[in-house]
Amino acid sequence: xxxxxxxxxxxxxxxxxxxxxxxxxxxxxxxxxxxxxxxxxxxxxxxxxxxxxxxxxxxxxxxxxxxxxxxxxxxxxxxxxxxxxxxxxxxxxxxxxxxxxxxxxxxxxxxxxxxxxxxxxxxxxxxxxxxxxxxxxxxxxxxxxxxxxxxxxxxxxxxxxxxxxxxxxxxxxxxxxxxxxxxxxxxxxxxxxxxx
Numbered sequence: 001x002x003x004x005x006x007x008x009x010x011x012x013x014x015x016x017x018x019x020x021x022x023x024x025x026x027x028x029x030x031x032x033x034x035x036x037x038x039x040x041x042x043x044x045x046x047x048x049x050x051x052x053x054x055x056x057x058x059x060x061x062x063x064x065x066x067x068x069x070x071x072x073x074x075x076x077x078x079x080x081x082x083x084x085x086x087x088x089x090x091x092x093x094x095x096x097x098x099x100x101x102x103x104x105x106x107x108x109x110x111x112x113x114x115x116x117x118x119x120x121x122x123x124x125x126x127x128x129x130x131x132x133x134x135x136x137x138x139x140x141x142x143x144x145x146x147x148x149x150x151x152x153x154x155x156x157x158x159x160x161x162x163x164x165x166x167x168x169x170x171x172x173x174x175x176x177x178x179x180x181x182x183x184x185x186x187x188x189x190x191x192x193x194x195x196x
Contacts, residue, residue, distance in 0.1 A: 025058060029136075033105070
């Protein structure tokens with residue numbers, strides 16, 4: 001069989017082998033959210049890999065990559081051969097990281113985004129199912145860029161009063177403003193109306 005290894009880009013391989021891995025990533029993302037007390041993200045993307053491939057990675061609450069100490073837990077979980085092994089890996093992770101899956105923290109969300117690869121919709125469902133299996137709330141952004149997912153995770157934690165869907169036009173406005181500053185060579189803050 002295939003052996004999976006979580007690296008800086010998460011898991012990337014032939015998409016036909018990823019359903020179970022992405023389901024487990026949904027569970028691990030729920031645990032990570034609850035350990036941090038913050039929303040986290042799941043990005044389903046393989047960037048410039050062949051279209052038959054896909055990948056999945058967890059975005060930490062700060063909008064950064066998954067903390068390195070969690071990569072080994074992701075790798076163990078992805079390679080667990082059965083349900084008993086999955087439970088064991090989750091119990092070991094909870095013990096080592098000093099946290100647990102708790103219904104009290106299920107209000108935190110796993111924010112899910114995917115690219116346009118044909119395997120994306122099915123893999124997004126696998127991530128959602130992983131969240132649901134442990135009672136974790138989630139928000140599915142659908143097709144979005146990886147940087148937008150990172151932005152939405154960070155901003156959802158910095159500004160929890162902002163509706164999750166409202167973060168998308170804010171990201172777009174910030175990107176347009178930054179592009180215009182580079183294009184014009186100005187460092188001034190320019191307001192961009194995304195409703196125009």
